[in-house]
Amino acid sequence: MDEPGTGIDLGKSAYTCGVLQFLEGRKGITQYRALRGPEYMRALRKLVDSLGVTVLDHSPALELLQNSDGLVSGARGIRRQKGGDWQVHAGAVVLATGGTSFLSRPLGSHTNTGDGYIMAAEAGAELSGMEFTSYYTVAPVHSTMTRSMSYAFATYYDEDGAVIPMPSGPDTMRPLARAMLKGRVFCDLHRTPEDIRAKVPVISPNFMLPFRRWGIDPYNDRFEVTLHGEGTIRGIGGLRIVGGDCRTSVPGLFASGDAATRELVAGAISGGGNINSAWAVSSGQWAGQGAARYAKEHKAISGGQPIGQAGLRPSAAANNVDLAATLSAIQNEVLPYDKNIFRSGERLEQSRTILEGVWTEFRSHAAGSSGTCLRTRETAAMLATARWCVASALARDESRGMHQREDRPEIDPHFNRRIIVGGLGKVWTGRDHEPRLELAS
Numbered sequence: 001m002d003e004p005g006t007g008i009d010l011g012k013s014a015y016t017c018g019v020l021q022f023l024e025g026r027k028g029i030t031q032y033r034a035l036r037g038p039e040y041m042r043a044l045r046k047l048v049d050s051l052g053v054t055v056l057d058h059s060p061a062l063e064l065l066q067n068s069d070g071l072v073s074g075a076r077g078i079r080r081q082k083g084g085d086w087q088v089h090a091g092a093v094v095l096a097t098g099g100t101s102f103l104s105r106p107l108g109s110h111t112n113t114g115d116g117y118i119m120a121a122e123a124g125a126e127l128s129g130m131e132f133t134s135y136y137t138v139a140p141v142h143s144t145m146t147r148s149m150s151y152a153f154a155t156y157y158d159e160d161g162a163v164i165p166m167p168s169g170p171d172t173m174r175p176l177a178r179a180m181l182k183g184r185v186f187c188d189l190h191r192t193p194e195d196i197r198a199k200v201p202v203i204s205p206n207f208m209l210p211f212r213r214w215g216i217d218p219y220n221d222r223f224e225v226t227l228h229g230e231g232t233i234r235g236i237g238g239l240r241i242v243g244g245d246c247r248t249s250v251p252g253l254f255a256s257g258d259a260a261t262r263e264l265v266a267g268a269i270s271g272g273g274n275i276n277s278a279w280a281v282s283s284g285q286w287a288g289q290g291a292a293r294y295a296k297e298h299k300a301i302s303g304g305q306p307i308g309q310a311g312l313r314p315s316a317a318a319n320n321v322d323l324a325a326t327l328s329a330i331q332n333e334v335l336p337y338d339k340n341i342f343r344s345g346e347r348l349e350q351s352r353t354i355l356e357g358v359w360t361e362f363r364s365h366a367a368g369s370s371g372t373c374l375r376t377r378e379t380a381a382m383l384a385t386a387r388w389c390v391a392s393a394l395a396r397d398e399s400r401g402m403h404q405r406e407d408r409p410e411i412d413p414h415f416n417r418r419i420i421v422g423g424l425g426k427v428w429t430g431r432d433h434e435p436r437l438e439l440a441s
């Protein structure tokens with residue numbers, strides 16, 4: 001089957017060494033570029049099917065299993081379409097559950113609720129770089145279309161039609177957010193060169209869809225835009241990696257992709273635009289190999305017990321907790337531009353106090369029933385993640401990369417360290433004094 005425009009014949013997908021390496025082009029030439037998510041997902045699916053792997057589709061994991069020695073030894077979850085649940089005992093587990101944008105509606109992120117972070121933290125894992133979660137992507141209002149390439153040619157206008165000056169270079173997020181705090185912002189793409197316009201349907205096939213639906217020609221008409229918070233998706237925080245095989249600090253538990261910190265490859269800036277997906281594919285291989293080796297060395301482990309807490313096993317009497325209200329409370333602390341892009345110690349302290357109150361109530365009483373079990377657990381994950389983000393942003397008492405504190409506008413060399421965070425009942429932060437960890441080989 002030919003994918004229009006990519007020149008890649010997916011019917012001839014090829015793999016080497018048991019991992020996705022490339023898609024072979026029509027003329028037998030290996031393509032190392034122009035791979036989009038759906039293409040490599042399809043290729044990976046073919047690979048696992050060909051290896052006889054059992055895939056449980058639509059079966060989210062809710063919690064990990066851990067044995068009395070602290071080894072992670074499996075996971076448990078539900079089967080959304082078939083009904084019932086599943087439990088797997090395993091010699092090692094790789095968390096590849098992606099990141100979270102706190103359901104701020106960037107494209108394709110509806111199932112990204114940070115579940116892997118809470119599952120790992122319950123097993124004792126640490127997270128790192130959670131302060132680097134203040135990246136936002138522009139999109140037309142009322143849409144999830146966060147395909148940002150075309151906005152390199154955008155002209156922005158305020159409500160009176162005056163052009164909003166933008167600095168040269170790609171970093172338009174902060175000036176746009178400042179303008180949006182004052183009023184509505186509009187945009188057109190009239191500066192887009194003709195050859196780029198011709199290629200947009202190939203590079204970003206879905207980009208024009210909402211405009212077509214609305215009868216808007218984005219190259220000539222003005223349309224209103226917004227900024228979607230990306231949390232740890234185009235941000236870079238995640239589970240701390242302590243070895244070249246992507247192991248976490250908990251034995252038997254590995255992490256890859258957006259579930260893991262991307263500080264190791266992106267530093268303090270966004271990994272969106274290429275780094276994050278390169279990391280997802282590479283770290284998936286390293287974590288998979290690491291987990292397989294670990295399981296072989298430690299033999300199959302049984303006797304693990306489910307360890308999920310918040311949203312699954314309340315610490316006090318189960319009550320009806322309003323999930324929508326809880327989500328709003330979380331979003332209200334981690335998404336508004338004046339709290340998360342233009343940060344200050346004072347506002348972060350206020351957010352911390354509010355989130356701690358929400359957590360205490362949620363942890364005590366939230367327990368989903370059969371219909372709400374998944375959303376309850378996802379809400380627990382987003383709430384815990386919000387607490388770690390705010391705690392890390394407070395701990396990094398300086399400005400660096402995407403983490404910008406208005407009350408601490410300079411880089412402080414004392415913070416040439418990673419901020420490590422963890423804990424559920426009580427959130428803690430610390431600094432990484434380990435020798436530099438080199439992952440790439």
Ligand SMILES: Cc1cc2nc3c(=O)[nH]c(=O)nc-3n(C[C@H](O)[C@H](O)[C@H](O)COP(=O)(O)OP(=O)(O)OC[C@H]3O[C@@H](n4cnc5c(N)ncnc54)[C@H](O)[C@@H]3O)c2cc1C
Pocket residue numbers: 059060061062096097098099106107108109111112113114115116146147233234256257258259271272273274275276277278280
């Ligand atoms: C609109 C958009 C555009 C992007 N563009 C780029 C780009 O151009 N270049 C780039 O480098 N990066 C880009 N990124 C980032 C890139 O998509 C991610 O870095 C990459 O998808 C991460 O892969 P992943 O497998 O770790 O996570 P994901 O692709 O998010 O996959 C995680 C999977 O885990 C599943 N899951 C979640 N919770 C559970 C659970 N409890 N149990 C079981 N499964 C679960 C989810 O349903 C999902 O299928 C973009 C992101 C977005 C949102």
